[in-house]
Amino acid sequence: MTISALLIDITLWGSVLVLGLIAFRRGRVVVVSAAREGGMDFINIVPRIALGVIGSGYIAAVIPPEIITGWLGPDSGWLGVLTAVIAGGLTPGGPVVGFSIGAVALKVGGGSPQVIAYVVAWALFAFQRLILWEIPFMPARFVWFRAAVSVPFPFLAAALAMAIGKP
Amino acid sequence: MKQPAPADDSPEAEAVPRRKRKPVGWSMIFIAVLVAVSATLVYRRDGIDGVLKILTDDLWLFGEILPRVLAGCLLGALITEILPHEKVSRSLGPNSGLKGLLIGTAFGAILRGGPFTAYPVAAALLTVGADFGATIAMVVSWTLIGYGRAVAWELPILGTDFTLWRIVISLPIPILAGALGRFVYVRMYPKGEPT
Numbered sequence: 001m002t003i004s005a006l007l008i009d010i011t012l013w014g015s016v017l018v019l020g021l022i023a024f025r026r027g028r029v030v031v032v033s034a035a036r037e038g039g040m041d042f043i044n045i046v047p048r049i050a051l052g053v054i055g056s057g058y059i060a061a062v063i064p065p066e067i068i069t070g071w072l073g074p075d076s077g078w079l080g081v082l083t084a085v086i087a088g089g090l091t092p093g094g095p096v097v098g099f100s101i102g103a104v105a106l107k108v109g110g111g112s113p114q115v116i117a118y119v120v121a122w123a124l125f126a127f128q129r130l131i132l133w134e135i136p137f138m139p140a141r142f143v144w145f146r147a148a149v150s151v152p153f154p155f156l157a158a159a160l161a162m163a164i165g166k167p
Numbered sequence: 168m169k170q171p172a173p174a175d176d177s178p179e180a181e182a183v184p185r186r187k188r189k190p191v192g193w194s195m196i197f198i199a200v201l202v203a204v205s206a207t208l209v210y211r212r213d214g215i216d217g218v219l220k221i222l223t224d225d226l227w228l229f230g231e232i233l234p235r236v237l238a239g240c241l242l243g244a245l246i247t248e249i250l251p252h253e254k255v256s257r258s259l260g261p262n263s264g265l266k267g268l269l270i271g272t273a274f275g276a277i278l279r280g281g282p283f284t285a286y287p288v289a290a291a292l293l294t295v296g297a298d299f300g301a302t303i304a305m306v307v308s309w310t311l312i313g314y315g316r317a318v319a320w321e322l323p324i325l326g327t328d329f330t331l332w333r334i335v336i337s338l339p340i341p342i343l344a345g346a347l348g349r350f351v352y353v354r355m356y357p358k359g360e361p362t
Contacts, residue, residue, distance in 0.1 A: 019245040038244030055202030057221040095320040123310040137286035
């Protein structure tokens, strides 16, 4: 287990403990009720997470990264931004995959605004994260709504990147 | 026929709101089909070994994630129990204005942990009275300017210059996304969220 994973676990369970203590001071009933609710949520969510985690490996395996980097050509202008946004939404896998593809795209000469658009789109509405994490935990209507209102923002980020220029 | 709204002093009004649990919906069926198709493609390309290798890798990952998911669920449930709903709906509700969006953005930016923290907490906020706008600001801020992910993954892979530049450009996005969400929401559901 890496240090950062350990830190995440400590903060996570630490927060549970702190909130649990606050709840306990309000009365035992509050803790019991929260534990029951949380436990039921967990049981309800596990099959969805299982499908997402185990399934995403297969989805990632059939979408080769070369296809995605190929779309982020240099000097591709707004068409490049558009393809970057679509590519970001379609990129499967965890944070390593998205950022690595962005890094590869930069290395092979992808334009910075396009790569920004790609990274922002991927952060906002990569379909796999929506499916794997967001839908199981949140009301589906909220998730689709949020993804839909997020659509303009990778374009805005690219426009800002073009206006500000490279650092 | 519309049911009359419960009076303010009725027991329903005081009870802790419960998150509705979802039956298996279309989203899940869609994913299951997508996974089945992908697994078949992997099988045809790499044979049964390829299928099994991905399965064991992902089962391992699943086992690692599971305790965190439990912690996230407990966190969400505890927040639902102990946060004062009145205060939350005042500071993050539909009428919280720019301040609500700013609070959501700040909260998302400092929230540590992975998706197993962010989404249960966001769901809990929705339950206790935050509106779509403030919750969108929080979720978007968490994915775009939350420093946890940037430090752990983006800095080492994409480099400091690019990451900082990307974050600066992203700064206005959570607030704008939350505002757009609110703007669309009140026009989509002028009479409040359908149940």
